[in-house]
Amino acid sequence: MTQYGALKRNDLESYPDAITDQGQGSGARSLQAPGSIRFFDYRPTPADVRAEVLEGLGRSVKRLSPKLFYDQRGSRLFDAITELPEYYPTRTEIGILRDHGSEMADRLGRDNVLIELGSGSSLKIQTLLAALQPSVYLPVDISKEHLLESAHALAERFPALAIRAACADYSAPFKLPLEPEWTDLAAFFPGSSIGNFDPVDARQLLGRVAGLLGPGGRLLIGVDLPKDPAILNAAYDDAQGVTAAFNLNLLTRINRELEGDFDLDAFAHRAFFNLAESRVEMHLVSRVEQRVRVAGEVFAFRVGETIHTENSYKYGIDAFHRLAENAGFVAEQVWTDPEALFSVHCLRVLETTPHPG
Ligand code: AVI
Numbered sequence: 001m002t003q004y005g006a007l008k009r010n011d012l013e014s015y016p017d018a019i020t021d022q023g024q025g026s027g028a029r030s031l032q033a034p035g036s037i038r039f040f041d042y043r044p045t046p047a048d049v050r051a052e053v054l055e056g057l058g059r060s061v062k063r064l065s066p067k068l069f070y071d072q073r074g075s076r077l078f079d080a081i082t083e084l085p086e087y088y089p090t091r092t093e094i095g096i097l098r099d100h101g102s103e104m105a106d107r108l109g110r111d112n113v114l115i116e117l118g119s120g121s122s123l124k125i126q127t128l129l130a131a132l133q134p135s136v137y138l139p140v141d142i143s144k145e146h147l148l149e150s151a152h153a154l155a156e157r158f159p160a161l162a163i164r165a166a167c168a169d170y171s172a173p174f175k176l177p178l179e180p181e182w183t184d185l186a187a188f189f190p191g192s193s194i195g196n197f198d199p200v201d202a203r204q205l206l207g208r209v210a211g212l213l214g215p216g217g218r219l220l221i222g223v224d225l226p227k228d229p230a231i232l233n234a235a236y237d238d239a240q241g242v243t244a245a246f247n248l249n250l251l252t253r254i255n256r257e258l259e260g261d262f263d264l265d266a267f268a269h270r271a272f273f274n275l276a277e278s279r280v281e282m283h284l285v286s287r288v289e290q291r292v293r294v295a296g297e298v299f300a301f302r303v304g305e306t307i308h309t310e311n312s313y314k315y316g317i318d319a320f321h322r323l324a325e326n327a328g329f330v331a332e333q334v335w336t337d338p339e340a341l342f343s344v345h346c347l348r349v350l351e352t353t354p355h356p357g
Contacts, residue, residue: 036161037151040177042168043144050258050295057299057307064250066196066282066310067142067171071253075146077246079121084242086234089192090123092342093222097127097190100335100344105131107333107346108218112184113138117170117209118193122150124222125188129158134186138164138176171197173208185213192224192342195279195313199323202313206327215351219329223343225336226314229273236271236280236312244269247282247309260294270306278319282310317343 044052049068056063069078082090097104108114110133116125119139129137137154141147144167151165168174178185187209194202209219236243247269251262267284274281286301293299315323320343321331329347336343 037155037163037165038177039148039151040164040166040168041144042166042175043142044169046257053254053258054295054297057294058297061308062299062306063308065171067169068250068253069246069310070141070143070146071249071257072143072145074246074249074253075120075143077242077249080242081238081246082123084235084238084240086238087243088231088235088341089222089224092337092339093190093192093344094124094127096222096335096337096342096344097124101128101131103333104128104220104335104344104346105133108132108186108220109184111135112186113178113182115140115176115185115187115212117187117189118142118191119150119165120146120191122154124190126154126157128188129161132186134161136162136164136182138166138178140166140168140170140174140176142167142169171201171205176212183214185217187213187217187219188221189219190222190344192222192312194221195224195315196310197313198311199313203323203327206324206329210328210349213349215349217349218332219345219347219349221345221347223320223345224312224314225340225343226278226316227341229275231341232273232280232314233271236282237269241269243271243282247271247284250309251284254294258295260292262292262294263290266290267307277311278314280310280312280314281308282312283308320345 052065056065081087105128112134113136114132114134115138117140119125119141122139125137139147139151147165147167151163155161155163164177166176197205213219248264248267251260251264251267254260255262266287268287270283270285271280283306286303286305289303290301291298292301317334324331324345324347328350330350332346332348334343334345
């Protein structure tokens with residue numbers, strides 16, 4: 001994936017809602033919550049997004065990064081996906097977290113600073129918070145609106161919890177609002193979002209997480225397992241067309257943010273399991289020969305030509321352990337559901353070998 005350049009930090013000043021939630025407001029704001037929330041913005045700039053989109057569309061095999069799915073509407077559509085009958089990962093992972101939460105807390109430790117990557121609607125962490133009892137919860141997500149809404153909802157439910165929400169793109173080296181005295185860190189990376197990275201990028205990301213946690217630090221990570229292709233194909237091409245809308249929303253976003261003129265009716269959603277690569281692929285297929293303008297540049301499409309928008313790798317337990325070990329972790333424990341659809345691993349950072357991302 002493209003590495004963004006220098007990180008930009010718009011701290012609290014840019015976000016009066018977050019300041020209000022530190023107790024300085026009068027209570028009139030809709031986002032106000034009783035918990036202690038601080039918000040930090042390390043988002044890619046619009047110029048970074050533009051450069052990445054133009055680079056991806058300019059390739060001989062066109063591609064767009066799946067992180068572009070998550071504007072406000074895309075994040076809502078993703079939440080709708082997680083409730084679809086065909087999309088088993090979310091409910092299965094939550095079941096595993098519910099069944100084994102206290103064992104997981106014994107592994108991860110309590111009263112620590114808990115970083116969640118790709119926190120989304122913070123649904124899964126709610127299953128674990130009572131068991132984990134972190135001193136600080138630090139959700140990281142690329143969608144600002146979603147992150148703030150979820151942080152506020154969480155603060156209402158857990159008023160004593162200190163929350164530091166960081167809006168950041170963790171697919172590139174990222175910065176977090178950590179204090180030097182916070183030495184006891186743990187991380188939670190649910191949802192099999194690691195599967196949305198190609199294996200080399202996944203190794204790099206896990207290596208960066210290992211570096212962040214330091215020797216002995218623990219990561220709890222959800223990983224989707226390989227299974228019957230019919231189950232996978234249905235999960236990514238649901239009968240109600242929610243995943244299709246999620247995929248096509250990427251074009252709506254480009255039209256809005258980058259002066260694009262994509263005709264959504266001229267593209268179709270396609271998703272299928274690629275057995276050789278052990279991944280579900282999502283594409284947007286051009287239904288016609290056409291030219292599309294984005295940010296002042298023109299891109300030609302043949303009939304049937306695709307934009308590759310997402311990979312979702314499925315790792316067997318041994319394959320995932322190899323990946324984790326290559327990134328500087330040792331596998332401590334793995335939990336699965338009775339049907340072996342999904343896995344949750346506890347990994348520990350090796351004491352000695354440094355694995356810089
Ligand atoms: C966020 N990620 C783990 C989801 C997945 O299953 O790969 C994204 C998704 N794409 C289509 N449906 C869900």
